Amino acid sequence: MTKLRIALAQINTTVGDLGGNRDKIVDLVADAKRQEVDVIAFPELAIPGYPPEDLLLKPSFVEANLAALDEVARTAVGITAIVGFVDRGDDLYNAAAVLHEGRVAAVYHKTYLPNYGVFDEERYFCRGDRPLVISCGRASVGINICEDIWYPAGPTKAQALAGAQVVINISASPYHAGKAASRERMLATRVADNVVFCAFCNMVGGQDELVFDGGSVILDERGEMVARANCFAEELLIADLDLTSVFRQQLHDPRRRKERARLVEGSVERVALPAAVSSPDRAPIVPSLAPLPDPLAEVYQALITGTRDYVRKNGFQKVVIGLSGGVDSALTAAIAAHALDAENVTCVFMPSRYSSVDSREDAEQLAHNLGIRYMSIPIDDTFQAYLDMLAGPFAGTEPNVAEENVQARIRGNILMALSNKFGWLVLTTGNKSEMSVGYATLYGDMAGGFAVIKDVPKDLVYKLSAHVNDRQGRQIIPERILIKAPTAELRPNQTDQDSLPPYPVLDGILAAYVQEDRAMDEIVAMGYDRATVADVIRMVDRTEYKRRQAPPGVKITPRAFGKDRRLPITNRYREH
């Protein structure tokens, strides 16, 4: 009987916090040891945090990461720990250390380096070329890293053929909506194809525009779920794996022998750990099997986690938000209040001559419902001071977007002044639909440190707002905010639809153009009016300069603005 007690440490690391990450790992190694775990795994690059980006170009940083790994290694006695770190040899490697009996017993180098979407791993790392299989007592364990397991011909296959009964994959798998479910489908295919268990250990938490959802899982060789950690929370997921059946199936699979013969001898590195680690008389553990959250709850938790971690990891306690009385700032405030506690959130209503009574009432009611601090700072005198100051230069011109933007920028200045005076981080409130077409004022409503819902299309803003009310079982976001026509209130009787197509149309075109890189003809063929499609594409293309100066925000779609989408500002390409 081949039994292995495995622990997946789904932790929230912080980029650059080598000491903090080390301490967290050391504590969990000790905890797992108390629970008689044989092998504990930590996420990809757990020591430096993920992604460390150009910190990797600092030799002192890589050196300090190696020192931290050594400190962890010394504590790994009587247990085997798999820890992500940056290895340095002839080059840099995205690596997994196998720590055993107080030392680094083996090292695996990531083979598949993603260099698309938000990833730049070819910028930093050299790819490894040797799959690793370690023997832990009678169990054989393959170790690989994140992207490695997404390829059918990747190291998982070689490891299974070389006799691994379980493959541990350590990951830092960035979230987008529905990612956990698609990841689990992929893992189920991978284990069934290779007749091997898989223990997938993902990190959790936010890092700039990325959020990691956790959702670590263990699947048996048929793709059945053995254990699943919660999403968006730290957890030590422990399970006892009986690998006997895998061992038997591998031995009796005739196709396997053929494939194995094709494996070049020596292409797999095998490391036998000196001592058997299993303790046969320990009490069995019942693994947790957390459910996957429903789709809206999942996105909402991603936004909470990304916001909380950006604020906290950057050393802020409190945030400030400009409330307009509209749905975007309402949802942003609700997320902030949930992520940081109501007492840490201040919202500011900044009425002008164009602000409606409804807006004020709705903003006040929202603040009251959330229990957050509410301030009202009327901007009209200051707006008048600008108009007077600019009267000379503007003489003979008609009021236009210039005067509208002055109002938005006064509000931006007020929020930044509060930030500078009191140390509050400014959260901006623009949604993805607006960001896409540039329906926002640079240095105005775009001014701030973190853009909570910048990757949330308007349609989803409404759904999430309803979700906020549903989950509380009462009206947090006032009904009127959810039903009134969106408006920027920068001129009399303005509504968003003066400048933009109706949001369902806009969001449909944007999904096709921004998300899926479809050409104009394809989008028109989907049933949209050609002139409208052309307008939307033109607005997206000409506002790249605004997005380039926007603060980061939580990525929740397969393609967010930021590292995920790198278009030139200077760009004369036009769809016809």
Add this chain to the structure above:
Amino acid sequence: MTKLRIALAQINTTVGDLGGNRDKIVDLVADAKRQEVDVIAFPELAIPGYPPEDLLLKPSFVEANLAALDEVARTAVGITAIVGFVDRGDDLYNAAAVLHEGRVAAVYHKTYLPNYGVFDEERYFCRGDRPLVISCGRASVGINICEDIWYPAGPTKAQALAGAQVVINISASPYHAGKAASRERMLATRVADNVVFCAFCNMVGGQDELVFDGGSVILDERGEMVARANCFAEELLIADLDLTSVFRQQLHDPRRRKERARLVEGSVERVALPAAVSSPDRAPIVPSLAPLPDPLAEVYQALITGTRDYVRKNGFQKVVIGLSGGVDSALTAAIAAHALDAENVTCVFMPSRYSSVDSREDAEQLAHNLGIRYMSIPIDDTFQAYLDMLAGPFAGTEPNVAEENVQARIRGNILMALSNKFGWLVLTTGNKSEMSVGYATLYGDMAGGFAVIKDVPKDLVYKLSAHVNDRQGRQIIPERILIKAPTAELRPNQTDQDSLPPYPVLDGILAAYVQEDRAMDEIVAMGYDRATVADVIRMVDRTEYKRRQAPPGVKITPRAFGKDRRLPITNRYREH
């Protein structure tokens, strides 16, 4: 006798302007044909422009680039043209097409894909693996692309061994100070090692934060300069190459035969073009041999080119600049006036209660000297309106950076209002030393579309200002601007040195830390005070969020802020 008339078309393409780039190429092919050129080369990715970034992910864009190439091919009759484009097969390739007799006669795929610094080529392209040698009459010509020639073991070697007498390298080689000279040293080594001529065709012009310096050259097999185009200007550089001596040397080199035997048969693709193109009775051409500019003139021209192209390629005619009376805005205004003509530049002096008479006089004098439009918009009434508006929220606090920044942000708002009203692009004026330590106000003096001198350290700002006066032979930038102590004038008697080390010390530490990734101990060992080094590093590290929201500006150093340096905002790593 093996003679070849070669033309290097050092052109300024625009990213995405497939039609415009195509037309420019077609015109020069015709021009070269009139001058009886055998082979004309265009820069890397001349059809799509460089770098096209994520436009490459749009199938319609790649398709349109192929169509444009076909249109160019039809005009290449009686001449051979080498044209950079995006090839699409099983994957995307950064490619060079050999156009001959109206069709694409051969295609080379770039082998070395840079993925460091500002480059992301692994994000888009698959690497080629077959060096290409074409026969043009009796001449054999190797073709490769940019990064390929920087590697001693790259395709140049295989091409020379396969009998190429000249290697044409088509490039888009981003500028930094001194790059042309170092590139020429590399090329001289490469030709001498391989006994081959090199014709290096570089693009010229600005693209977002990059500028390309041109400086296309032809070197003979001893590394002697045969021809050199001007830097920072379009040019059709033509030379007659007598390849006889190379042919003879290659034939009689015994070491070459040994090396050649090691070349795997079939690793080099050979394409014989159907017709001999040489015309023996044409009149010889005397090639130009432009001098390299001196170091200050070179940087100055880079800033002019980068600024002009950003403004013009983005469709702007006019710019607006906030003048403070200090050296940074003075240099920025001088560059703008030179790049765009004085009549297209408006400068705005925006005095507050803390502005000195000297500042006003110096700003006025500068505007007068440059012949640019000057406006004065006093901000004090508006500043007072802010103070009144914020009196409640700020009650009980002492004036601090919050009130200082309000002034800077009022100025930012004024410039943006003028931009919105009149369609002028705002140029910002911060230098690299300030950007490094975050000594600038987000949404204040950082507000604008293009940051002309953001990669110019303070020390170099002074040198370039002196250069502006020298090249005009008169005082453009008033003497007092060059000698007075730098100040932001945001509170009484403020100077930069209240908050920062003296600029020579600051710039020295920044060069070591930002540019060279040196650790604190190393920098202290260079002779700097430890507490000062620690202060500077702390300021750099904690202001990444500001730089992330800064506009692009011209890269002139080996490592600029922007695509060149990708640090996380959330980052707890601290040098000790």
